[in-house]
Amino acid sequence: MAKRNAPAKAKVAKSTWATKRGLAQMLKGGVIMDVVTPAEAKVAEEAGAVAVMALERVPSDIRRDGGVARMSDPDMIKGIQAVTSIPVMAKARIGHHVEAQILEALNVDYIDESEVLTPADDRFHINKHEFRVPFVCGCKDLGEALRRISEGAAMMRTKGEAGTGNIVEAVRHIRTVKEQIEALKGQSEKRLRAAAKEMRVPYELVKLTMKAGRLPVVNFVAGGIATPADAALSMWLGADGVFVGSGIFKSKSPAKTAAAIVQATTHWANPAILAEVSAGLGEAMKGIEMRTIPDAERLSSRGW
Amino acid sequence: MAGASRRKRQPVIGVMAVQGDFREHLDTLDAVGAVGREIRLPADLDGVDGLILPGGESTAMRKLYARWGLVAPVKALATRGAPILGTCAGAILLATKIADGDEPVLSLIDMEVRRNAFGRQLDSFETELKMQSLKASGGPTTLRAVFIRAPEILRVGPAASVVAQLEGGEIVAARQGNVVGISFHPEIAGETRLHRWLVEQAATTRRG
Numbered sequence: 001m002a003k004r005n006a007p008a009k010a011k012v013a014k015s016t017w018a019t020k021r022g023l024a025q026m027l028k029g030g031v032i033m034d035v036v037t038p039a040e041a042k043v044a045e046e047a048g049a050v051a052v053m054a055l056e057r058v059p060s061d062i063r064r065d066g067g068v069a070r071m072s073d074p075d076m077i078k079g080i081q082a083v084t085s086i087p088v089m090a091k092a093r094i095g096h097h098v099e100a101q102i103l104e105a106l107n108v109d110y111i112d113e114s115e116v117l118t119p120a121d122d123r124f125h126i127n128k129h130e131f132r133v134p135f136v137c138g139c140k141d142l143g144e145a146l147r148r149i150s151e152g153a154a155m156m157r158t159k160g161e162a163g164t165g166n167i168v169e170a171v172r173h174i175r176t177v178k179e180q181i182e183a184l185k186g187q188s189e190k191r192l193r194a195a196a197k198e199m200r201v202p203y204e205l206v207k208l209t210m211k212a213g214r215l216p217v218v219n220f221v222a223g224g225i226a227t228p229a230d231a232a233l234s235m236w237l238g239a240d241g242v243f244v245g246s247g248i249f250k251s252k253s254p255a256k257t258a259a260a261i262v263q264a265t266t267h268w269a270n271p272a273i274l275a276e277v278s279a280g281l282g283e284a285m286k287g288i289e290m291r292t293i294p295d296a297e298r299l300s301s302r303g304w
Numbered sequence: 305m306a307g308a309s310r311r312k313r314q315p316v317i318g319v320m321a322v323q324g325d326f327r328e329h330l331d332t333l334d335a336v337g338a339v340g341r342e343i344r345l346p347a348d349l350d351g352v353d354g355l356i357l358p359g360g361e362s363t364a365m366r367k368l369y370a371r372w373g374l375v376a377p378v379k380a381l382a383t384r385g386a387p388i389l390g391t392c393a394g395a396i397l398l399a400t401k402i403a404d405g406d407e408p409v410l411s412l413i414d415m416e417v418r419r420n421a422f423g424r425q426l427d428s429f430e431t432e433l434k435m436q437s438l439k440a441s442g443g444p445t446t447l448r449a450v451f452i453r454a455p456e457i458l459r460v461g462p463a464a465s466v467v468a469q470l471e472g473g474e475i476v477a478a479r480q481g482n483v484v485g486i487s488f489h490p491e492i493a494g495e496t497r498l499h500r501w502l503v504e505q506a507a508t509t510r511r512g
Contacts, residue, residue, distance in 0.1 A: 010431045010433070010434075010471055013430050014428065014429045018492060018493065019451075022428070022489065025325040025328060026324060026359045026360050026361070026393070028324065028327070028360070029322070029326065030361060048363070048364040048367040049364065050323060050360065050361040085420060086363055087453065109425035134425065262364065262368070263371065266322050266368055267344060270344075270345075
């Protein structure tokens with residue numbers, strides 16, 4: 001007997017490249033804020049953050065305390081997930097496959113494989129293709145960005161120097177990435193292949209970047225943003241959005257500073273608005289001059 | 305030049321650019337040969353014939369809309385009959401009711417939505433979706449739909465109508481006249497039909 005055809009069921013696919021990369025696309029033009037308590041997460045959401053990064057200590061405290069910095073306590077991450085409706089990200093150590101598995105089990109929205117924590121592997125970053133949850137990674141230059149993307153990162157952030165409140169390294173890193181992409185323009189296939197070999201990444205990825213004129217995933221600026229003007233400068237340099245770590249909760253008035261940085265990230269090209277939102281914020285985080293940080297203590301040199 | 309002045313002006317499509325994936329919408333408009341404009345302040349809406357509310361975080365967007373007085377001029381644009389398309393967070397802003405407490409923002413589609421109704425990022429998904437064509441003459445079409453921490457339309461009131469449902473029955477697109485809210489993202493899936501509809505509609509409204 002002829003069997004009656006059931007209507008074809010539409011296939012539902014999760015954790016695809018489009019969904020992984022897509023969440024980062026939705027965060028653009030926004031501010032992702034480091035928070036260490038549920039109360040801070042509420043302040044961040046109230047200020048208009050597009051996501052929070054749940055961690056135990058902000059980078060400036062990690063820098064001060066020294067020792068080994070690791071993934072946060074799962075209870076602390078759950079506490080933050082419980083109070084906020086915006087995406088919650090969390091950090092795993094570079095190369096720490098199991099910390100990443102734990103964070104995926106906690107159902108975080110994004111994992112930051114971060115140099116702010118002490119690296120767990122001196123040879124390999126996490127193979128991010130193996131995970132269902134998307135990853136964001138840090139970079140100082142184009143090669144580093146493309147190596148992380150070829151490992152499966154669905155979002156990038158230029159590293160800057162976290163916990164310093166000093167924007168100079170962040171500016172250097174985004175400028176470097178931009179200049180290196182610019183340099184690919186109009187190059188012959190032979191030159192592009194040589195560049196791919198030098199950067200140790202697939203040729204197709206280099207070609208894709210050259211054609212788009214930008215990284216193939218969303219790129220935020222991080223590491224040193226302490227004021228609304230710093231956030232606007234990052235956007236002016238071509239950032240898709242900003243991460244702010246110590247800059248908010250180490251300032252005199254965190255709620256006001258957070259809201260002002262959100263406004264400045266949207267209205268980065270409007271100096272009159274920037275003047276308005278920058279007024280009366282009180283003291284920003286104190287900050288550190290780069291020359292006073294020994295090379296061994298530079299977080300941005302972790303990862304390769 | 306005389307020739308240029310006689311040429312019909314193309315409709316201008318505003319894309320709310322306070323936060324979210326507005327560049328992807330501008331790129332899609334560009335791909336269909338339309339003129340897009342970033343909107344951050346009320347003055348940017350002058351001369352706009354249609355509007356897109358992109359995806360992003362609705363909690364952040366609602367604050368930026370409120371702070372710069374964007375709610376009233378967007379509502380006025382809808383009153384004039386200009387077509388409006390809200391994707392994901394944009395659809396949340398269009399709803400008359402938001403489940404679990406949040407105040408509505410634009411209240412332009414008689415519907416109740418729930419934010420993050422399908423779960424967190426690990427439950428984001430893509431699928432083929434059957435959708436009623438937005439054109440009066442059109443039938444159902446199929447399109448690739450990407451849902452990211454997507455809202456669900458729980459209920460559509462008498463003033464609005466359902467445009468698309470998942471196979472499980474969840475409503476993911478609704479319209480009220482020229483205002484359309486969808487839970488997914490055509491702009492990151494290479495899908496241009498909704499943008500084409502918006503541009504055609506904007507041209508009609510402009511002439512009328």
